[in-house]
Amino acid sequence: MELANYLVERQTQVEDALTRFIALDGIPSELLPLRLVDAMRYSLLGGGKRLRPILTLAAAEAIQPDRAMDAMPFACAMECIHTYSLIHDDLPAMDDDDLRRGRPTNHVQFDEATAILAGDALLTLAFELCGRTPEHVPTGIVLKLVTLLSQAAGVSGMVGGQMLDLQAEHQSITLAQLKTIHGSKTGALIRCSCEAGARIAGGDTQQVASLSAYGTWLGLAFQIRDDLLDVLGDTQKLGKPIGSDEKNDKATYPKFLGLDGAKQAAEQAVTQALECLENFPGQRAEPLRELAR
Ligand code: GRG
Secondary structure, eight states, X not given: OOHHHHHHHHHHHHHHHHHHHTTOTTSOGGGSOHHHHHHHHHHHTSOOOOHHHHHHXXXXXXXXXXXXXXXXXXXXXXXXXXXXXXXXXXXXXXXOOSEETTEEOHHHHSOHHHHHHHHHHHHHHHHHHHTTSOTTSOHHHHHHHHXXXXXXXXXXXXXXXXXXXXXXXTSXXXXXXXXXXXXXXXXXHHHHHHHHHHHHTTOOHHHHHHHHHHHHHHHHHHHHHHHHHHHHOOHHHHTSOSOHHHHTTOOOHHHHHHHHHHHHHHHHHHHHHHHTTTTOOTTTTHHHHHHHO
16 A cells, blocks of 8 residues: 555545535625635645544544545544644744744734634534534434544643643653643544544444554654654754754653654554554555554
8 A cells, every 4th residue: 555645645635625614605705704714724725734634534444444435524623623723822822933834824824813713713613514424424423523522622632731731831741741741732633533533434342442542652653753853854844943842941752762762662652553453454454554654
């Protein structure tokens, strides 16, 4: 399996779906605040790897390939939440960044109030998209998706993790605390993307648990890699400034473990993620395996 081709194909499908959903058809144009819609579109359609929606689709595919597209509305919901988090994270009150995905951040391109509202509106759009899961998916599963999404994005997940992260600035924290912070701030959405895909495609308890655990390990590997790229990457390729962790005196995996130790920890997390896929024989889980590698 060629991962690059798979990613391009899935990115195109996700972007087509995001473009359709953000067209906001059905709302009379005189009711739409165009500046807000422009700001939402600017960030939602402005690039990015589309990792979380691709994970949702790939997890659904690992259960039942012909059910993968049932997961598209939820996949797009995950991207809406992710995009809102980036817009808010870049604000002057948070990281105060000017560059994201190689372009001016939302508040630089528009203004702070518009950026806050664009984030808020993307968050609520995510719940609407959850409700657009095809009607043949059992209602009980859709209800579970709402709970999963709320827990992953809210106080027990991403927003809670962001708060812990802000409080930890300029404090000395332990490696265990760092893992907890990132497990919530970044890991929760990644785990939720995987678990939701499994549920939408009708996975049994064991399969759902395995794909959720895969998401947990992948989230850890992703965060360690992100910390490493902040030291070793280049701004051009990443589309955002490097060295920001050092500048903001942030606790990171390389600071705790050294560069080699952090690389090893990422490799171990990838090995664990791959082990979670052992009961998925054949080609169906190959995209998830390749993504982890
Ligand atoms: C402000 C509510 C609120 C939450 C902020 C997740 C988060 C919490 C902020 C995002 C900022 C950040 C740098 C998080 C670390 C995780 C990370 C590297 C996110 C970027 O994700 P990618 O690499 O980005 O998937 P693309 O651009 O490819 O979508």
